[in-house]
Amino acid sequence: MTSDSIITLTGTIVTIIATIITIYYAQQAKNYKEQIKLDIRKINLSGSSERLKRAQDDIRKLPTSTKNIPRGIKVPEIISNIKSQFDFSLGTIDKDGLDQDIRKVLSKAQKKLNSYELGLNSHSLNPSDLHDLQSLVQDAISQSNSRIFVLEGKA
């Protein structure tokens, strides 16, 4: 074996080793990227669920009838708080992402809230709007919590 061949062979071996190391690190980077994506998803779902629990507390304050609204309860303010919690939650869940099913439930809840608000303003409240709203928000919270469990590998 000539010295040229030895140099070529050594160069080839070094290149192969470098390629393997590069592939290894690229794989590691990909795994990290996936892990970060997963963590962001969990953080978003948990933030959204927290906000929805606050919305749920506010929904309980809403009157079922326009006739006997107790003095001192500011319904438009409560509705505005719920809307802002919905907006936050909708903003954290990607419309085309893997949690779009939860987003769809929330969109339905948002429509029910709008319908409740219209009923309130026109003094023709439909009590089922409030009941539907409560159950949709509860569904979104439950689904978010279950999804977080799945992402953490606990379910």
Add this chain to the structure above:
Amino acid sequence: MNIDDIIEKINKLEYQVSTLSECIDSDRYPVQSLILSMSWNNDQLNKAHDIFQVYDEKLEIKEEINWTEFEGRLKDEFSIGYQTVKSIVLAFYNNHQWVDVCYGYAMSFEPTTPIEFHSITRR
């Protein structure tokens, strides 16, 4: 029915109402529980609302509020002490009524807020 019978009947009703009031879950029905514990009628409840409304309107126009005056008005109106004022504020707050006034009053004690008001000030 003579006057003694009527008095006896009223005493009996009072006793029954006070017994019933002990059965009310004050967490779920804070204002109803307050009405019974204070033995208020509708006018008296409305008087309390009127006082809260005055201060709510002051808050809306961002007027500076003297919370000692607010407390004094409730004390004078119902001949009550500071502890009872606290109960009224808590009952309204827990029933989601006049929450801004309740918050303002509770915050006026900062940094030595009574422990009962922590549910309001730490909302």
